[in-house]
Structure formats: C-alpha cells, structure tokens
Amino acid sequence: MTAAYPTRWRRPPQIIRNRRLARALQLGFALWFIAALATLDLDWARVAEGWSRALRFVEGFLQPDFTSRWRDISRGLVESLTMTLTSTVVGVAISIPIGIGAARNLAPRWIYAICRSIIAVSRAVQEIIIAIFFVAMFGFGPFAGFLTLSFATIGFIAKLLADDIEDLDEAQVEAVRATGAGWMQVINYAVQPQVMPRLIGLSVYRLDINFRESAVIGIVGAGGIGATLNTSIDRYEYDSAGAILLIIIAIVMVAEYGSSYLRKFLQ
Amino acid sequence: MLDLNGLTKTYKTGDRAVNDVSLSVPKGQIVGLIGPSGAGKSSLIRCINRLVEPTAGRITLAGTELTGLGPRALRRQRRRIGMIFQEYALVERLTVMENVLSGRLGYVSFWQSFTRRFPPADIARAYALLDRVGLLDHADKRADALSGGQRQRVGIARALAQDPELLLVDEPTASLDPKTSRQIMRLLTEICAERDLPAIVNIHDVALARQFLPRIVGLRAGQVVFDGTPADLTDIALTRIYGDEDWDAMRRAEAEDEAETREALAARDAMVLA
Numbered sequence: 001m002t003a004a005y006p007t008r009w010r011r012p013p014q015i016i017r018n019r020r021l022a023r024a025l026q027l028g029f030a031l032w033f034i035a036a037l038a039t040l041d042l043d044w045a046r047v048a049e050g051w052s053r054a055l056r057f058v059e060g061f062l063q064p065d066f067t068s069r070w071r072d073i074s075r076g077l078v079e080s081l082t083m084t085l086t087s088t089v090v091g092v093a094i095s096i097p098i099g100i101g102a103a104r105n106l107a108p109r110w111i112y113a114i115c116r117s118i119i120a121v122s123r124a125v126q127e128i129i130i131a132i133f134f135v136a137m138f139g140f141g142p143f144a145g146f147l148t149l150s151f152a153t154i155g156f157i158a159k160l161l162a163d164d165i166e167d168l169d170e171a172q173v174e175a176v177r178a179t180g181a182g183w184m185q186v187i188n189y190a191v192q193p194q195v196m197p198r199l200i201g202l203s204v205y206r207l208d209i210n211f212r213e214s215a216v217i218g219i220v221g222a223g224g225i226g227a228t229l230n231t232s233i234d235r236y237e238y239d240s241a242g243a244i245l246l247i248i249i250a251i252v253m254v255a256e257y258g259s260s261y262l263r264k265f266l267q
Numbered sequence: 268m269l270d271l272n273g274l275t276k277t278y279k280t281g282d283r284a285v286n287d288v289s290l291s292v293p294k295g296q297i298v299g300l301i302g303p304s305g306a307g308k309s310s311l312i313r314c315i316n317r318l319v320e321p322t323a324g325r326i327t328l329a330g331t332e333l334t335g336l337g338p339r340a341l342r343r344q345r346r347r348i349g350m351i352f353q354e355y356a357l358v359e360r361l362t363v364m365e366n367v368l369s370g371r372l373g374y375v376s377f378w379q380s381f382t383r384r385f386p387p388a389d390i391a392r393a394y395a396l397l398d399r400v401g402l403l404d405h406a407d408k409r410a411d412a413l414s415g416g417q418r419q420r421v422g423i424a425r426a427l428a429q430d431p432e433l434l435l436v437d438e439p440t441a442s443l444d445p446k447t448s449r450q451i452m453r454l455l456t457e458i459c460a461e462r463d464l465p466a467i468v469n470i471h472d473v474a475l476a477r478q479f480l481p482r483i484v485g486l487r488a489g490q491v492v493f494d495g496t497p498a499d500l501t502d503i504a505l506t507r508i509y510g511d512e513d514w515d516a517m518r519r520a521e522a523e524d525e526a527e528t529r530e531a532l533a534a535r536d537a538m539v540l541a
Contacts, residue, residue, distance in 0.1 A: 175356035175422075178316055179429055180345035180373025185380050189369050193360040 060238025061245070069232060069240040076228030077247065080214040083145045083224050088207045090146075091153025096199075098154060099161030100187065105173075106165060115158070122155025131217035142223030149210045149217070156209070160202050161195065168194045201263040208255035215248050268294045268465050269315070269433055274324035276310050276489075284310035286489035287324070292433075295463040297456060299470050299480035303509050307489040308469040312435045315467070316348045317341060328433060346373035349426030351455075353438035355418040357425075359411040363402065366410050366421050367393040370428025389428075396424040400454065416447035423454065427462075434459065434466035441471060445528060448472070452479040473505070474521040 016022040066073070101107045101115035130151055134144035168191060176190035218226015225244060232240040269292040276285040284307040292298055300308045313319035315326055317333065326333040333344055349370070357366050371389045372380055379385060385393075397403045400420035405413060410421060419439060426434060439455065440448035456479050459466050470476045476483055477497040485493030485500075485508035493504050502514040 169359075171352060171354060171356040172358045174318055175350065175352055175425075176358065176369055176372065178318060178345060178348070178350040178435075179370050179425070180342045181369070181380075182342060182372075182377060184377045185372045188377070188381055189361070189365070189372065190358055193358050196360070 057238050057241075060240075061242035063239055064243035064246050065237075065239035066243045069228075069237065069243075072228050072231070073225070073240070073244055073247070076218070076225040076244075079142045079145075080211065080218070080224035080226070083142045083149060083214050084207060084211045087146045087149035088153060088203065088210050091150040091210075092157050092199075092203045092206070094150070095154050095157035095161060099158040100165065100191075102158060102162035103165035105168075105170070106187070106191070115162070119155050119159045119162070122151055123159065127152050127213050127217055128220055131220050131222040135221040140221045140223065140227075145214055145217050145222035145224055148222055149213060152213065153206055153210065156206055157199075157202055161199055164195050164198050165191060197263075197266040200266055201259070204259040204262050208252065208259050211255060212248070212252055268292055268296075268329055269467075270325075270327045271315070272325040272327075274311070274314055274326065275322050276307070276314055276319060277322045283489050285314060285321070288486075288489070288491055290484065290491065290494075292465045292467065294465055295459070296482060297459050297466045297468060297480050299468050299476040299483045300486060301470055301473055301476055301483060301508060302486035306486040308486055309437060310489075311486065312350075312437055312467055312469055315433075315435055316345050316350060342373055346429055347432045349429045349431030349434045351419070351422050351426050351434065351436040351439050353441045355415070355422045357410040357418055357421055359409070361410060362406070363397070363408050363410055363413070363421050364393060364406045367396060367406075367424045367428050370425040373429065392430075393424070393428055396427050397421075399427075399458075400424050415443050416450065419443065419447075419451050420454070423451075423458065427458065431464065434464055436466055436468040438469050438471060440475060445524065448475060449478075449528075456480075473500075473517075474524070 013019060013022055016025065098115045098118055101111045102119055104112055107115065127148055131144060131148040134147045138144045138147070172194065173186060173190040176186050181189060214222075214224045215226040215229060218224040218228070219230045221227065225248065229241055229244045229248075232238075232244065269290075271288055271290040274285055274288045274290075275283065277283045286307070288311060290298075300311065302308050310319050314321040315328075315333070317336075321334060324334070328344065328347065331344060333341070336344060358369070361369070365383070368383075368385050368389065371385055371393075375385060375389070394403065394406070397406055400423055402413075402417060402420055402424070405417065410418060413421065422439075434455075436455065439451055443451060452475055455466070455468070458464070468476075468480060470480070477500065481496065483493065483495065483497060483500055484491055485504065487508050492507050493500070495504070505514050506512070
C-alpha cells in the first residue's frame, strides 16, 4: 500500500518556477558581481601609504585626549544635545498631524496625497544634503542643524506613525464612531490609545538617531559635536578626535539602552 | 419604531450583501437576525447607523429618516442608536470608565472629552450602568485586564450610556463560552425589557436565539426568508435559511448541551453545599 507513493520529494521552486531560468539568473548575477568588482580601481601604492595615517588615527584612539580640547568638546556636546532634543520635540510635534493625514483609513484622498508627498520628500533627501542647504541659507551653526534634524524627523516619525495607524484595530474605531463621536473624538478615543506606546517608542528611538546624525551633519557646518570633531581631524589632533568619538559612542550606547528599556516598559 | 424600507447594499465588488429588505421593529421588541455567514446580517445592522452606507432604500427611526443625513445630523442620530459588538470592540488601552463614558461622546464637546471632564450627570450615569452590569469595582481597570464576559458587559454599558432608543447588537456571544453567552443574552433581554428598548441582535447560535428572542428573522443571500416566532422556526424554515442539514441531530445536541450545563451547575451547587 505505502509502496505506491513516491519516497522522494524535492521542494518545488517558489519564486521562479523554471529551474533552468533560475540557474541562468544565478549565473548571470554572479558574473555581474565579479565584473563589478573588477572595475573597482584600487591604487595599491596609495593604500600602502595610507596605512601609516590610519595607524596614527588608531593610535589617537588608543590614547584619547579628553583634557586639552575639553572646552571645545563640552561646548560641542551641549550644542549637539540641545539640537537633538529640540529637533526631536519639534519634529515629532509636526509629524503627528502629518502622520494622521497620511493614514489612508482616516484622511480624505487629497490630504492623504499631500501628507504622503511631504513624507516622501523628507525621506528622499539625505540629511547631509539638507544640512548643506540649511547651512547655505542660515549660515554655520546649530540652527541649521536643528532645522535639518527636525525635517528628517518628520519623514521618519510621520511615515511610521501613518503605517501604524493604518494597521490599527478597525473594530475599536468603528465602536467609537458608532457612539456619534466626531472626527477629533474618534482620533482621541480610538486611535490615540492604540498608537501611543509605539509613538513614544519611536520618538525615543528618533532622539537617539538624531544625536548620531548631529555628529555627522556637524561636519558640513551645522554645528554641534560634529563640528568639533571635524576641526580636530583637520588639525590632525587624532587623540582629541578619538576622545570625541568615544564620548559619542558612550552617549549612543546609553541612549540605546535607555530607549529599549523604555519601550519594553511601555508595552 | 424602526422601519426599513427596501434597504439594499451593493459593495463596490458587486456583492449585493443586503437585497431589498423591509422590516419593522416596534418599541420594546427584540429581533434576532439569523442566517449563514455572508448572508448580510452584519451589513444590514451597520446600514442602520450608517457605518455602512446603504445603496438604496429608506431607514426611519421614530419618524426621523436616517438615510441621506449630512455628517453632523448623522452623528446626532447615531447617539440614539447604541451598538454592541462581536469581540467587544472596547478600546483596550483605555480604562473601563473611559470606555463607558465614550458612549457620551456624541453629547459633549471635543474639549470636554479630551480633558476627560464629563458632566457630573454623565459620570453618575456611567457608575450606575457599571453597577447594573455588575462591574462597579472594575471602573479604573484597563479594559484589556477583564475577561471576555466582563468586557462584553462593558460593551453593553457603553451602548446604554448613549441613552439609546434602539440597540444594534452584532454577534454578542461569538467569542464567549456557552454559560457566559447565556448570561449575556439574559442581561441584554432584561435591560431591553427594563427600558422598553427595541433591539436587533445578529446571532450565529440558533439555539441561543430560540431560547431568548421572541422574534426571529432569517436572512439568506441578503434577503429575508423567514420572519416569525421561535415556534415557527421548523426544520423546513431552517433549511430555507441555511440549506440542507440534519436539524434533528442539531436539536438533540442542543438538548444534550443544555442537560450538561444543568448537570454542571447542579454539581457546582452540590459542592458549594457540601
């Protein structure tokens, strides 16, 4: 009885049904990858020369100098932390109405289209490019950084908030709507309780991203610890640069740990 | 009290969920709506408070036509219609009290509801309703801390907080065990009797409908195919609603189920006494 059934089974291909076509695509991809690697233009002499510089950089790390540039470092840090906090608060505050507008289940079509395009623009343009733009517009300093990070926060928070709102439990929304509640009341009673923990979690996470970004955009002139870091690298003071990087790493770790703890607590 | 006239709902996909339904519910009457899944029970009751927009036909509640109202007028009319949901549909992260008070949203301003400063009379009423459904001690708990039966009681209190003139009840017992289901159905019928409230109850469980509801309407493919008392609901009528099935076996199973419940209750009582 059992002998009548096959004893061998192979998993049928799932994505591309034709085995031969799948093989051909795999081979083609491998060839493309090798060809792409071959076009990388490596100057080995320059690499050898660069080793010594890289080594000096690493040495600076191993002997970080916190003291001789401490005033610059602390000023940069305070600037960065100020920029981080203000831009996160402002960014999140602007993100909430945009996020609600970008949720298909709550907003009329035209508002949805507008809000989604704001998000798309904010997400499409990289922070550095925005920073360069704002620095050109408002001059060097943390104000340009604050605007950059606020703008970047909008794309991040509004998109994730809108996606979360689109996934919410419709039954709860329907139940509140059925009581005769107005639109704002539905948002306050049925939507807000469902998305609040995630919104707080995302905001804390964004705070931590904004701090890291503040170090990067400082390099193009938007103030903060990044500007201090850039100056010390320009002066070949790798020991001070090492100290700055260590401080950034420490703060990011603290923020990371704190935000994951907070998010767990909110569940 | 409630009159449906030629009510029809056709979805964009072309499904005609409700097909030319005319129905009249007098004051104080509870109507059970039975029918197979997809027969349009859910769409029908959602058409009444226009959570689903009817395609054609008229709905009048105590002389007011509900079809064709603008958004503001519709919200005012929704206040008069309490709704109780399958799987409770409480806002899980709000407290029991907030869930009950949300029944007053149509009566208060946004600012009052946002700051949770409801009029004293509303708060007193909410406490009274929680007392009526036996949950006075649970007012400050979060809704997701309650059991299924307790949640449905909160759902009932929320609907009653609206001071409704009509109750729409969508599968109130779908996720409850047989005993809790009966308690909820008993509570519903008692409350409707106390307040002379008409109600439409969508219900899957034919036995439960028979036991508690004086009038049963059978829906099949969006059309009313039966309208009568539980006694009229013969095998022939059931076949007309659901198609062929061994109804006699179902009834025997029901009887066994009842006997079992009684035995279990008796055993529990015996234990309590001993």
